[in-house]
Amino acid sequence: MYNPTIESMPLDKLRQLQSERLKTMLQRMVDNVPFYRHLLREKGIAPGDIKGVDDLAKLPFTKKSDLRDHYPYGLFANPMSEIRRIHASSGTTGKPTVVGYTENDLNIFDEVVARSLVCAGAKPGMKLHNAYGYGLFTGGLGMHGGATLLGMAVIPVSGGMTDRQLTILQDFEPEVMCCTPSYAQTLAEECRKRGIDPKELAVKFAILGAEPWTETIRSQVEAGLDVTATNIYGLSEIIGPGVSQEDFQEKGSGSYVWEDHFFPEVVDRDTGEPLPYGQEGVLVFTTISREAFPLLRYWTNDICSIYYDANAKRTHIKMSAIKGRADDMLIIRGVNLFYTQVEEIIDDMDFLVPNYQLIVTREGTMDAVEVSCEVGDGVNHEDDSLAQQLLQRIKNTIGLSMKISLQAPGAIPRSQGGKLQRVVDRRIMA
Numbered sequence: 001m002y003n004p005t006i007e008s009m010p011l012d013k014l015r016q017l018q019s020e021r022l023k024t025m026l027q028r029m030v031d032n033v034p035f036y037r038h039l040l041r042e043k044g045i046a047p048g049d050i051k052g053v054d055d056l057a058k059l060p061f062t063k064k065s066d067l068r069d070h071y072p073y074g075l076f077a078n079p080m081s082e083i084r085r086i087h088a089s090s091g092t093t094g095k096p097t098v099v100g101y102t103e104n105d106l107n108i109f110d111e112v113v114a115r116s117l118v119c120a121g122a123k124p125g126m127k128l129h130n131a132y133g134y135g136l137f138t139g140g141l142g143m144h145g146g147a148t149l150l151g152m153a154v155i156p157v158s159g160g161m162t163d164r165q166l167t168i169l170q171d172f173e174p175e176v177m178c179c180t181p182s183y184a185q186t187l188a189e190e191c192r193k194r195g196i197d198p199k200e201l202a203v204k205f206a207i208l209g210a211e212p213w214t215e216t217i218r219s220q221v222e223a224g225l226d227v228t229a230t231n232i233y234g235l236s237e238i239i240g241p242g243v244s245q246e247d248f249q250e251k252g253s254g255s256y257v258w259e260d261h262f263f264p265e266v267v268d269r270d271t272g273e274p275l276p277y278g279q280e281g282v283l284v285f286t287t288i289s290r291e292a293f294p295l296l297r298y299w300t301n302d303i304c305s306i307y308y309d310a311n312a313k314r315t316h317i318k319m320s321a322i323k324g325r326a327d328d329m330l331i332i333r334g335v336n337l338f339y340t341q342v343e344e345i346i347d348d349m350d351f352l353v354p355n356y357q358l359i360v361t362r363e364g365t366m367d368a369v370e371v372s373c374e375v376g377d378g379v380n381h382e383d384d385s386l387a388q389q390l391l392q393r394i395k396n397t398i399g400l401s402m403k404i405s406l407q408a409p410g411a412i413p414r415s416q417g418g419k420l421q422r423v424v425d426r427r428i429m430a
C-alpha cells in the first residue's frame with residue numbers, strides 16, 4: 001500500500017472524513033462558483049442542510065452539458081493566479097471539457113496515481129514506460145506525476161511510434177508499462193511479428209485503462225508481453241487516471257475507488273435514483289477534496305456497479321469493469337446494445353480474436369449493425385459456417401440479427417497509441 005492509514009481506514013472513519021470534506025466543499029462551491037450557488041438556491045438547499053454523504057441523494061447532478069455551458073473556466077473555484085495546470089478532454093463533438101488544478105489538486109493527483117501504481121505492482125526504484133499521451137489528455141502527465149512521487153524513474157515515451165516503443169521496452173528495461181489496452185494489444189502483436197521473446201523483456205506489470213476492455217484482452221496482453229495487466233480508471237473531469245485501480249493480486253474482482261477523494265454512487269440511468277451496491281447503473285462522482293474544479297454528483301455516463309469486497313486488502317469500495325458509456329449505448333430495433341456485449345461473445349469463440357469493429361448503418365428507417373471481426377491465425381475467414389455460428393450466438397444472446405463479416409488476421413485497424421474507436425457510426429453519412 002502507498003498510504004495504509006487511508007487505504008485501510010475503518011469504514012466509519014472513512015464516512016466521517018468524507019462527510020467533513022463534502023461539507024467543506026459545498027461551502028466553497030456556494031462561495032466561489034456562481035453556477036452551484038444558483039443551482040443550490042434554486043433547489044432550496046443551504047450547505048448547512050447537508051450533514052454528510054448520506055444526504056448526497058438530496059443534491060442535484062452535474063452533467064457534461066453544465067461543463068460545456070461554462071466553457072472554458074466558468075466552473076473554476078479559484079482565481080487563475082492559483083491554477084497550476086489545465087487539462088482538457090476532447091469530446092466527439094464540439095468544444096473540449098476544460099479542467100483546472102491548484103497545487104493541492106496536483107498533489108492529490110500524484111498521490112492517487114502513486115497509490116494506483118503500487119496497487120498494480122510497481123515499487124520505488126522501478127522504471128515506468130509511460131505510453132499514455134502527454135499533452136492536454138490527463139493520461140501522460142497524470143501517470144508521470146504519480147510515478148515521480150512514488151520514486152520511480154519515468155520514461156516519458158508518450159503514445160505512438162511503435163518501433164521506438166519496442167526499442168525502449170527492449171533496451172531501457174522498464175519493469176512497469178502503462179498505455180491503453182488496445183495499444184498494449186498492438187505492442188504484443190508487434191513483438192510476436194518481429195520475433196521478440198516477451199520473456200526477455202524486463203517489463204512485469206502493465207497498467208491499462210482509458211477505454212473499456214475485457215478479460216480476453218487481458219489474457220492476450222499478459223501472454224503477448226509476459227506481464228500482469230491491471231485496470232486503471234479515471235476521467236479528466238474528476239482528476240484523470242487514478243480514480244480507481246485494480247490490485248494485481250486481486251485481479252478480476254474490480255478496482256478500488258479512492259473514495260477518500262472521489263465519492264462514488266451508482267444511479268438508475270432513467271430516474272437518477274441511487275441503486276443498491278452490486279446493481280449496474282450510471283457511475284456518479286462527487287469530488288470531495290478538489291479545490292479548483294469541484295464537482296457535485298458528476299454524471300460520468302459510464303456504466304458499472306460498486307460494491308464492498310469482504311476479501312479485499314483495503315477497505316475502499318470497488319467498482320466493476322466499465323461496460324460502456326450510456327451515451328455510447330446503441331439502440332438497435334429497440335434493443336439496447338453496448339459494444340462490449342458483442343466483445344464478450346467474440347471472446348468466447350475459439351476461432352475469433354478480439355480485433356473487431358461494429359459498423360452501424362441506417363437502412364431506410366432501421367438501424368443495422370455489421371460485426372467485422374478477425375479470425376485467429378490459420379483459420380479461413382471465408383468459411384461461411386463460422387460466420388453463421390457467430391450470427392446465431394449473437395441472435396441467441398443479444399436478440400439481434402447482425403451482418404457478419406469475418407476478416408483475415410491483421411485486417412482490422414489497430415490502436416496507434418491512444419484510445420481505439422470500436423464503433424463506426426455511418427448513420428450520419430447515410
Ligand code: DLL
Nearest residue numbers: 089139209210211212232233234235236240241322
Ligand atoms: O481517459 C483518463 C485516464 C487516462 C484513465 C489513463 C486511465 C488511464 P478522459 O479522456 O477524460 O480521461 O476519458 C474518460 O474514458 O469516462 C470512461 O468512459 C473511459 N475510461 C477511462 N478509464 C477506463 C477504464 C481518461 N479503465 C473516459 N475502463 C471515462 C473503461 C475507461 N473505460
